[in-house]
Amino acid sequence: MKKLFNSLQAKYMLIIFTAIGLLWGIQITYSAVGIYWMNKNYDDETVDYTEVEKEWHEGANALEQASREQIQQYFAQWQAYLPQATMFWVDANGQLVEQMNVIEQIPAKWDAVTTAQYIKSHYGEDPFTVLAFLGQDAANGFVVIEIPREVFKVPMQKLHDRYGTLLMVSVLVGLLLFIVVSFLFFKGIRKRLMQLQEGMALRDMDGLPLQIEVKKKDEIGQLEQSFNQMVVELKESKQREQQEEQLRRELISNLSHDLRTPLTKVRAQAYSISKENLSVEGKQAVKALENSFVHIDHLMENLMSYTLLMASRFNYQPQEIDVVRFTREHLATWYPAFEKEGFTIDIELRAFTESKWLVDKIWLGRILDNLLQNVLRHAKDGRYIQVKTVETEQYQAIVLTDRGKGMQHLSDEKGAGIGLSIVDMMVKGMSLEWTIDTNEDGTMIQIKALKGYK
Known part of the structure; x- marks a missing residue:
């Protein structure tokens, strides 16, 4: 029962019933005065x-x-x-x-x-x-x-002539009072809702909403209590997530460290074996083993980078560089790898109108490395790689194109997709954009810098 009386619905119904009672009271009072008037002043018959x-x-x-x-x-x-x-x-x-x-x-x-x-x-x-x-x-x-x-005139007509204006004014005052009280009632509700909205928009140091002071126990107060409960649950959930994320980072860091030591020893042993007088099959096996070591090392490096990026702990030092020159120099280090696999290499790096990009050289190099590594691993069938520059009125772009089977087809060398995730985070972290257009005839990736993005 107490909960019912605390509700906004009950309060507004009370306002309505009070207004109806007030109007009825005015009418009953007017009728009673009329009866009293007739009994006191008009005992004689009405004059015809x-x-x-x-x-x-x-x-x-x-x-x-x-x-x-x-x-x-x-x-x-x-x-x-x-x-x-x-x-x-x-x-x-x-x-x-x-x-x-x-x-x-x-x-x-x-x-x-x-x-x-x-x-x-x-x-x-x-x-x-x-x-x-x-x-x-x-x-x-x-x-x-x-x-x-x-x-x-009959007595009621005389009464109306004398007090009719007062009756009308009383009814209008009652209606006006009802309107004013209703307006103030809904104004109070709107004010509390606006305060609730403003409170929801406030954020604590951890980025989560702050709790709201609950002043009343009506429906809005219950909404505020539910919001506060949600804030508490969000904080607890974020704390659990942070603890789990910390555990994952520690696990990955420890796992990477623990794997690198034995892999270094195994790689050294494989190098020693390659110096021996081996058969053709043996040399091919050692070569495949060395390629696997390189691949595992690359995966571990991506895993560590992804972990640091997710924790916002990857060092970021932007500077203005000539992006076309940087790309050309970086591609030079990949020539031997593509030539070894029999790729046709098509380079069309024309200078931009303004070739200076504000980027981190290490991040941009890592992006190019991951994309080129993907071409070597997943687009070998096409044996083609093109890197060119494109400039429009809206953007400048570095475009990488291959003739593989497209990203919808999985190659024999399956990965966890961490490389592209790192590319996505680094591109967005440097306020760049990137697009992927892939089909059965190949894949085209564009790294874009919008005009005036600095």
């Missing part, structure tokens, strides 16, 4: 204007030869019935003879024109006006009664 008009005419018709005293008595009777009424008498000569409660200026002398103008100006207006002739003949004069139309 049709009855007033009828009775006024009947009374006037009965006063055909009435004296001034009779007219005064007649006015007094109506005054007692309707205190708000205004009455006056114009005799047969058109003279204003008697008046009661008259406020406006009434002509002292009346003729047909004056009477017509008066009737025209008061017809259908407020006050309600009734003109009746004395007796049955218009020549006897007439009496007029004026009654405010307020008198004819």
Whole structure:
């Protein structure tokens, strides 16, 4: 139950029910005031204007030869019935003879024109006006009664006229209050969500998010608790990963050291055997053994480099070098190896418009070594290697092309793919780009430097 009351849904439903209760309260209060008003102030029957008009005419018709005293008595009777009424008498000569409660200026002398103008100006207006002739003949004069139309309204109508504006204002204030409270409610939710978003964007020294202070136990608070739990699990996972990575590096380092010593001894023994008088088959076996030693040494070197790169401990010293000249000099060291395997070597290293690249010479040399080594190992069938330079408006590139069966075909000399992984990390580490286009007709690899990448 406590959890329910702490929820945002329960809080907003409380706001809605409070608003509904407030509006109902206003309506009930208005109705109660109306009932009290009618009971206190309107015990008499409601005045009907049709009855007033009828009775006024009947009374006037009965006063055909009435004296001034009779007219005064007649006015007094109506005054007692309707205190708000205004009455006056114009005799047969058109003279204003008697008046009661008259406020406006009434002509002292009346003729047909004056009477017509008066009737025209008061017809259908407020006050309600009734003109009746004395007796049955218009020549006897007439009496007029004026009654405010307020008198004819029913009690609820009068109540609405008096308090209707207050009711409307109260309802509008209630609605406005509901809107304001709802706005503040959702503004608070939005503020907390924005704080949560900002908190998620903050990072600790280890690159992981920081924990967020949980202030409330509603749905957002539960989300914050879940986020904090996720942060704790991420930190624990990263610590385990770092420990495992440290163990792997130590294992690889120790394994590399332990293997190099016996391999050096075996390689020395193989060299000693090659000095002996061996048969052709024996010499070929020793040669294959030496090639295996070279291959194993290369794999171990790649493994160590990959481990250091993953740990961000491989020394990186960028400097501006003439990349075309560097590539040409580096390729010279590989000529014997490719010629020995019968490769056709096609070199087209034309100078760039701006040949200076900001790179690490050791890293770039390692990239070229791994790519050329891959050609020797996996593209022997093509017996072709081309290294050229390409320059466009967007980039400069060193392009290596072979005519092997493509990378989708595995050669007899399978590897772990560490060489290309090292190429990828080193290329990206020097802010360069590289692409591989491979099919059954061969493979083309481009090492690109975008124009202005420095």
